[in-house]
Amino acid sequence: MSEHTSEVVLDGTEETILDQPQAGEAPWSRLHSRMIWVDVVQTIVSLSPAIIVVTVFDADLTWGSMWPALAIAAFGVIGAVADALRWFFTRYRVTDDYVERRTGVFVRQYRSVRRDRIRSVDTEAKLRHRLSGLRVVTIGAGQQSTAGEAALSLDALLKTDAQYLRSVLLHGEAHTQQAAQSAANGEKPPEEVTVFARFKAWWVLYNVFNIWAYAMALGLLWGSFWLVSTFGFDMSAFIGGLLDWDALGWGWTVAIGLASVGVIGVIGLGINYFTTYWNFELARLPGENGTLLRTRHGLFRQREVNRDENRMRGVQISEPVLWRWMGAADTSVITTGLDVWSTDEPTAILPRGPIWVARPVAAAVLGVRPNPLETPLRAHPAAALRRRIWWALLVVSSIVGVLGWFHVNDLVPGWAVWAGLGVAPVALLAALVAYRALGHAVVGRYVVVRSGLLSRATSALDRSSVSTIAVRESLLQRRLGLKTVSAMTAAGWGIYEAPDVAAQEAVAFADAAAPGLLEPFLVASSDEQ
Structure with missing residues (x-):
């Protein structure tokens, strides 16, 4: 364990002691109960494909045709039950010095993060969270070790509670209460925000010409094949009847197949770009102990990451070799406390875009002139x-x-x-x-x-x-x-x-x-x- 986080396994006696805070201590709180109703809806939705197949469609019900619908149903039910158990066994509290959480069904775990060691506060809302007014708060404190997880995650809190918690952890109790008082009096204090970049629709061009287009297309086609097969539709016969494949020959067949799969993949990646980075914004705003570098984006799944700039040590721009002819670049910060291996890429501060945008944005984030990322470098022998x-x-x-x-x-x-x-x-x-x-x-x-x-x-x-x-x-x-x-x-x-x-x-x-x-x-x- 690192010096700023702790995790212990609790027995029943210790758990009872923690449930009874002493006078003056902050009480333990539950996650919001609305997530239970979200799980109920999730269970019903996951069961609906199997119910529709059985009751509406006159299909030959075999294991080969039914297993996709049954797998969706099982996945949804198991996920809902796991969420319900997590809600029942999870408690958290925020004290003057720590953020603490207890969770676990068979193995009870206690985890605490010192507030002065918090390096990022990430709020996330998937579609089901947004529809139910919930948010997931992830508090980062440099936990990049064996577990590969954030220091502490609260899934899920009411939207207003999540915003209040984020404000307290990033700006302090006094600032948060002052802002709440101003809002109650109908005043809207000016937010000192410096915006470096916003969403650009045309950046989609830098995100669709990718080898992953074929991987996405194959996944979509495979899922569609099994889904329509469940309802008795023969996709193989449908594709076979589109053209005279024997007359075309294997060369043209392969070419048409690759082109079709590529087009499907490009469309899929384009949709993924718009849903992931919709309303993107990179900005600097004041925090409790300095300034914060904030990114927020997302259409169905909204995500906001606040990074403590006191922890930043530099910027990196990467240019993939196959897309260098386009001037495509990925921009990320070099900072402590954020996992560079995470699939969510918390260090990324821009979507993949043009290099001539990434370099000045990186210089603005660093706040230096001349721009070290535009300076000619010394060639090697x-x-x-x-x-x-x-x-x-x-x-x-x-x-x-x-x-x-x-x-x-x-x-x-x-x-x-x-x-x-x-x-x-x-x-x-x-x-x-x-x-x-x-x-x-x-x-x-x-x-x-x-x-x-x-x-x-x-x-x-x-x-x-x-x-x-x-x-x-x-x-x-x-x-x-x-x-x-x-x-x-x-x-x-x-x-x-x-x-x-x-x-x-x-x-x-x-x-x-x-x-x-x-x-x-x-x-x-x-x-x-």
């Missing part, structure tokens, strides 16, 4: 390209060698060996792309490093946050006169590297990237003595 070519040829040789051994033992045909040689141009091109991605610089208070093949990442890291600096070289790097400089920090990915820097420049760059860390180990040159 040609020896770095030779090193990548060496590795590319090694990979190609290994593939050809394995395929050759398979061919000698009659496991693969001879053309497979030639196909392995066909990998060589792709590998050499990848080596060139990876080399051109390299760059480094020190711009004001930030050290900037850039590298990456599949995703070229440019990271601007505050030099004061670098806790460790490392300069290392492999055997091949030593022969080529190269070194890798690594800046280590408690934020983001933890380590940001400038690979294959010229050996004569590496120590000077490392010293500039982390002022003072290397001074005890440096020896003055003869000219300085």
